[in-house]
Amino acid sequence: MPDHRSHRHAKHPASAALAGPYGHPFHPILVTVPIGAWTSSLAFDVASHVTRDPSFLARGAMWLIALGVLGAVAAAAIGTLDLFVIPPATRAFRTGVVHMLLNVLVTGAYAGNFLWRHAGDGPPGPVGAGMLALNAASLAVLAVSGYLGGKLAYHYGVRVADEVTQSEGFVPVRGGARSGGPS
Numbered sequence: 001m002p003d004h005r006s007h008r009h010a011k012h013p014a015s016a017a018l019a020g021p022y023g024h025p026f027h028p029i030l031v032t033v034p035i036g037a038w039t040s041s042l043a044f045d046v047a048s049h050v051t052r053d054p055s056f057l058a059r060g061a062m063w064l065i066a067l068g069v070l071g072a073v074a075a076a077a078i079g080t081l082d083l084f085v086i087p088p089a090t091r092a093f094r095t096g097v098v099h100m101l102l103n104v105l106v107t108g109a110y111a112g113n114f115l116w117r118h119a120g121d122g123p124p125g126p127v128g129a130g131m132l133a134l135n136a137a138s139l140a141v142l143a144v145s146g147y148l149g150g151k152l153a154y155h156y157g158v159r160v161a162d163e164v165t166q167s168e169g170f171v172p173v174r175g176g177a178r179s180g181g182p183s
Contacts, residue, residue, distance in 0.1 A: 025159040027078045033071025037064045045127040054126040062117040072107040092156040102145035109138040
């Protein structure tokens with residue numbers, strides 16, 4: 001039988017000022033930076049093979065990778081605070097640790113990819129096959145980690161408002177619309 005007190009504890013931030021207030025965690029907002037930057041960098045890598053002037057796309061991908069690494073560091077700092085509120089020796093905690101380790105691996109791979117690309121004068125033409133493959137593999141691992149992050153929030157309810165608070169959104173509004181859309 002689960003301890004509901006520890007489950008409720010995982011819904012509240014370790015530090016509201018740093019991790020976001022109850023029901024509004026900052027980690028899901030911050031992860032959009034590395035996800036968007038790294039997804040765009042892969043698109044730039046592929047596009048560098050189909051254009052007459054590939055260098056600007058290769059340079060753009062390199063700097064998008066750097067932006068993603070910086071965003072990942074910020075997201076990791078806040079995500080670590082969210083991990084601290086999950087009781088150890090639980091499925092949610094184990095999932096959180098695997099999620100964190102995969103993200104550390106991905107961030108390290110992208111940092112290495114940036115350094116590889118930045119060596120010398122940077123990419124003179126289309127992105128090399130090895131760099132492109134590392135980008136694609138890193139993004140695939142990031143997708144697995146994202147799935148686990150979604151499981152933490154949507155399946156286990158980590159840092160998500162409790163059911164009583166959520167139910168407030170489904171109470172009919174007096175004098176509001178009777179059907180369908182938002183009021």
